[in-house]
Amino acid sequence: MTDSTGKFLADRAESIRLVGWFRSAAPYINLFKNKLFVTSVSKKNFSSGNLARLIQDLSFLRAIGVQIILVFDPKDLLDEELDRRKHSLIFEQGVPIIDDKAAECFKAAIGMMRIELESLFSTKLPNTSMNFSNIKIISGNFVDAKPIGIHKGVNFCKTGDLRKIDVSSIKRALDLDAIVLISPLGFSATGELFFLNSEKLASDIASIMGANKLIFITDSLNNSRKSFSEIRELLTKTYEENKLSIIEKFPRLNYLFELANSACNNNVDRTHILPYEQDGEILLELFTRDGVGIMVSKNQIRxxxxxxxxxxxxxxxxxxxxxxxxxxxxxxxxxxxxxxxxxxxxxxxxxxxxxxxxxxxxxxxxxxxxxxxxxxxxxxxxxxxxxxxxxxxxxxxxxxxxxxxxxxxxxxxxxxxxxxxxxxxxxxxxxxxxxxxxxxxxxxxxxxxxxx
Structure with missing residues (x-):
């Protein structure tokens, strides 16, 4: 067999696989049109290349009619700002105390990541899925926040929690075919700025908006496929049935499972927890039968x-x-x-x-x-x-x-x-x-x- 014949056969096999993939994905494409997905992503999870590829995948979802709310958290940028200003966060009861100096670091990190995301969504390079795209990003003061306040004598300063979101404005932005970008912050009625946990914020927004899917992309799986498989096996039962096993074996993940379970008990159809290190994780999860992540649903999918x-x-x-x-x-x-x-x-x-x-x-x-x-x-x-x-x-x-x-x-x-x-x-x-x-x-x- 000549080299040219071998290349022809290899190209043909690849074409057949591609056609097969599209045919198997077609039911999901039809199913997802006009559905709302809330996605939570942390900059700590991604190299620049991986983040760019995720943005391409989110743009593809928007192109086939999926409505997207993207909640972000600039963790590594925040760490850099804290180091640069020689400051550190103090935690009480697992919650950061955000004082004035830490607040300045948060504002700088959030601003940098927002610009980076808008830049990536604006890319239109040839030979990428962004070519000919016209993705619009809308963000704003959609989130009203309140201070956590003082707990057990500890003042949490500018650490806040969600009070409400502007549902009608978010819906109008989605109806304009835009991706809604949510920063992990909110303003109080007095105009004060408070910083929120991005993953809890995503879960709350998904519940309030009645999202079809809540998607967490996380590094909490310790890059272990064995651990990942074991978690998926545990979740052949409901989360509540296996809660103690998950807490014991995967304590870092339990917080996400709590949020996922809460969301699925409050208007969200399904929550997906995906490993950040896999290229194309969100497409593989959504458009293949078994996916690559962990799913929690109102009724277990199986x-x-x-x-x-x-x-x-x-x-x-x-x-x-x-x-x-x-x-x-x-x-x-x-x-x-x-x-x-x-x-x-x-x-x-x-x-x-x-x-x-x-x-x-x-x-x-x-x-x-x-x-x-x-x-x-x-x-x-x-x-x-x-x-x-x-x-x-x-x-x-x-x-x-x-x-x-x-x-x-x-x-x-x-x-x-x-x-x-x-x-x-x-x-x-x-x-x-x-x-x-x-x-x-x-x-x-x-x-x-x-x-x-």
């Missing part, structure tokens, strides 16, 4: 729910490979339609990634768990355990005394979940009549615990 008629074809697709290799007994569309009320599904952002069925034998008051399937690319993530837990809770709600499963390959998985081996005689009459001896299925049983 939602377990009762199956509905629209799920039947997806359930059949899940069953098909396991039916073909003999792992599952044969089921057809009619079987699933007839027993649809017995099925639950694992719904990941509109895609069915798993299912399970609970068949009740009322005469003996026992139930069979069957058809417990998780799609291969979602295995090893605890999803099978979630489906089983959901089935057990359903059985408990229906006062079922015992469940059983027939399996040819998953014996040890069920044993690890508290099942014990059983014999054919423990099966209900209705199941014995349909039992297939040729499959030689193992029988596993579990009594329902009503003590917990």
């Amino acid at each position: 939602n377990i729910r009762p199956a509905v008629p629209a799920d039947i074809n997806s359930i059949l697709s899940l069953i098909y490979p396991f039916k073909n290799d003999g792992t599952l007994t044969k089921r057809d569309k009619v079987d699933i339609e007839r027993n649809l009320s017995s099925y639950i599904v694992l719904d990941h952002d509109g895609q069915i990634c798993g299912c399970a069925c609970l068949n009740h034998y009322s005469e003996e008051n026992v139930a069979e768990i069957s058809c417990l399937i998780v799609r291969p690319d979602y295995q090893q993530k605890g999803e099978g355990s979630r489906l089983l837990k959901h089935v057990l809770e359903k059985a408990k709600r229906n006062n079922i005394k015992q469940i059983f499963a027939l399996t040819t390959k998953a014996e040890h998985w069920f044993l690890e979940k508290g099942f014990i081996r059983g014999e054919k005689y423990v099966l209900p009459k209705g199941k014995i009549q349909t039992y297939e001896p040729s499959r030689n299925s193992l029988i596993l049983i579990k009594s329902i615990d009503y003590q917990n």
Whole structure:
């Protein structure tokens, strides 16, 4: 193969990948149009190059119709100003005390970052996503602040908190197709200036505006992909269920999770926490199925729910490979339609990634768990355990005394979940009549615990 042929094939493969990406992203592009995203970004997180690339990505989102409020925090610029003026911040209860000298440092740092952001949004260089763009930035006194005041005898001086935002003015700016730029400061009714925590401000603004997404870009993940994966695994359950584990293992992140959880309980659909070190993090998070960050939502995105008629074809697709290799007994569309009320599904952002069925034998008051399937690319993530837990809770709600499963390959998985081996005689009459001896299925049983 010649070099030119190799280059042609490589270019063609890249083109095919690009086309595939656009096709897979198309539903999200349609979904995000006219939606409001509030993004919190700190200058400490970015080199100049990374910040420029993030601005290009935000400009792309604006170009496809996403409304954007950008809340910024000039952390590294503030540190430079404090060093230059030979001053340092004092913290009490984890909150900075901003005296007059520190306030001057904050004003200088905020001004520099605002100019840098406006400059980056104004770039129109060829061969970048900013070419032909006409992004407008609007900022102003949208935030009314109040002093934190004196706590336990400590005067926090110019450290403030949000009092209210000018919702109507922000909406008008967004309707002009502008990106609204919010500095981490606000003014009181007397005209005094107070400085606010940028991440809490972003969370508050997202809640008040009813944003569709709140996005934090953070360095609080310690650049550890292993830690990152572990956090994502913890959040297959809700934040509240795993709060203590997160506090213990990832104390630096817990504050963001508190803000994310609060936002999602107050009008925000979803909150995303992204690692700053990955180029294109915001596009990969928004336009790929699994993303690259951590997501907290009102209802966890991998939602377990009762199956509905629209799920039947997806359930059949899940069953098909396991039916073909003999792992599952044969089921057809009619079987699933007839027993649809017995099925639950694992719904990941509109895609069915798993299912399970609970068949009740009322005469003996026992139930069979069957058809417990998780799609291969979602295995090893605890999803099978979630489906089983959901089935057990359903059985408990229906006062079922015992469940059983027939399996040819998953014996040890069920044993690890508290099942014990059983014999054919423990099966209900209705199941014995349909039992297939040729499959030689193992029988596993579990009594329902009503003590917990």
